[in-house]
Amino acid sequence: MMKRKTTAQWRTAFNAAGLRLTRQRLLICRELEGRRDHPDVERLYRAVKPRLKQISVFTVYRTMNALENAGLAWRVATWRGHARYDANVETHGHFLCEKCGRIDDLDGGSVGAGFAAFAAAKGTVHRVEVKLSGECDACLAGARALPQEA
Amino acid sequence: MMKRKTTAQWRTAFNAAGLRLTRQRLLICRELEGRRDHPDVERLYRAVKPRLKQISVFTVYRTMNALENAGLAWRVATWRGHARYDANVETHGHFLCEKCGRIDDLDGGSVGAGFAAFAAAKGTVHRVEVKLSGECDACLAGARALPQEA
DNA sequence: TTATGTGCAAAGGGTTTGCCTATAC
DNA sequence: GTATAGGCAAACCCTTTGCACATAA
Numbered sequence: 001m002m003k004r005k006t007t008a009q010w011r012t013a014f015n016a017a018g019l020r021l022t023r024q025r026l027l028i029c030r031e032l033e034g035r036r037d038h039p040d041v042e043r044l045y046r047a048v049k050p051r052l053k054q055i056s057v058f059t060v061y062r063t064m065n066a067l068e069n070a071g072l073a074w075r076v077a078t079w080r081g082h083a084r085y086d087a088n089v090e091t092h093g094h095f096l097c098e099k100c101g102r103i104d105d106l107d108g109g110s111v112g113a114g115f116a117a118f119a120a121a122k123g124t125v126h127r128v129e130v131k132l133s134g135e136c137d138a139c140l141a142g143a144r145a146l147p148q149e150a
Numbered sequence: 151m152m153k154r155k156t157t158a159q160w161r162t163a164f165n166a167a168g169l170r171l172t173r174q175r176l177l178i179c180r181e182l183e184g185r186r187d188h189p190d191v192e193r194l195y196r197a198v199k200p201r202l203k204q205i206s207v208f209t210v211y212r213t214m215n216a217l218e219n220a221g222l223a224w225r226v227a228t229w230r231g232h233a234r235y236d237a238n239v240e241t242h243g244h245f246l247c248e249k250c251g252r253i254d255d256l257d258g259g260s261v262g263a264g265f266a267a268f269a270a271a272k273g274t275v276h277r278v279e280v281k282l283s284g285e286c287d288a289c290l291a292g293a294r295a296l297p298q299e300a
Numbered sequence: 301t302t303a304t305g306t307g308c309a310a311a312g313g314g315t316t317t318g319c320c321t322a323t324a325c
Numbered sequence: 326g327t328a329t330a331g332g333c334a335a336a337c338c339c340t341t342t343g344c345a346c347a348t349a350a
Binding site for chain 1: 224226227228241242243244245246247248249250252254256273274275276277278279280281282283284285286287288289290
């Protein structure tokens with residue numbers, strides 16, 4: 001279960017990452033953590049705009065990048081070219097509907113076992129993907145020849 | 151294990167999807183299935199160009215979209231804005247190195263159990279994600295109100 | 301005070317599309 | 326022969342960036 005942060009907790013989290021807590025950032029974070037639909041930048045912008053008229057989409061873009069770099073949010077999927085975000089950075093899965101773009105959370109407990117059956121309740125699963133990311137052994141070793149440049 | 155298709159098999163696969171087998175498409179498919187590095191469009195293009203000088207990047211883009219729509223290849227990840235592909239459409243995972251963009255396959259057998267340990271051998275895992283995609287129940291029911299338009 | 305963040309505008313860059321020719325079947 | 330695909334160029338569109346002003350600490 002996703003737990004919402006207090007303003008103080010957000011401030012602490014930002015400061016720990018060397019970032020300042022601005023009105024814009026707090027508003028965006030609050031909006032993101034209050035949602036279950038994994039919104040894109042545009043949607044966050046539209047949701048926050050009425051409460052801070054001066055805010056621009058560009059700030060939302062920059063904020064999302066900052067959040068992701070700080071590990072405070074994740075870009076969990078891309079749908080029709082739009083990046084989709086989640087403030088829940090605990091290990092869990094997602095069910096993406098390729099047709100409507102809806103993204104549902106899959107409980108972390110379902111990761112690793114029986115998630116296909118779990119997800120079946122959400123619709124028809126066409127594709128199952130497990131993605132791990134981090135830093136590969138070659139990079140950790142400071143390899144000269146980057147595989148991607150081969 | 152990934153099994154390569156014969157030309158006849160590719161033709162059958164294309165025709166089954168209502169597509170024609172062109173020199174360009176066959177070359178691209180051959181290149182993709184022979185690789186383990188999950189190339190992007192640019193890389194495929196550069197690899198294929200010497201063998202068919204007239205080919206254009208645009209054709210590679212269109213071919214990859216056609217392949218994905220036909221279920222003959224998957225867009226398995228995005229790294230630095232570039233879509234990355236895999237001709238292996240059996241259920242399996244990937245390890246993406248966020249630093250160099252290297253993408254390794256994770257055996258299908260490791261999906262669902264012990265994949266974190268499995269991947270640890272590849273480097274340092276920062277993030278584990280399970281993604282299922284398909285069509286959600288709402289879409290299957292032909293719902294009028296698309297969640298994404300809310 | 302002073303580095304950091306925001307708003308704006310303009311550029312960036314991977315990808316898509318329209319149009320005409322070439323080609324698979 | 327006819328519908329489909331390729332080549333080219335231009336458009337698209339999400340996203341990023343440079344710059345001057347505003348603001349958090």
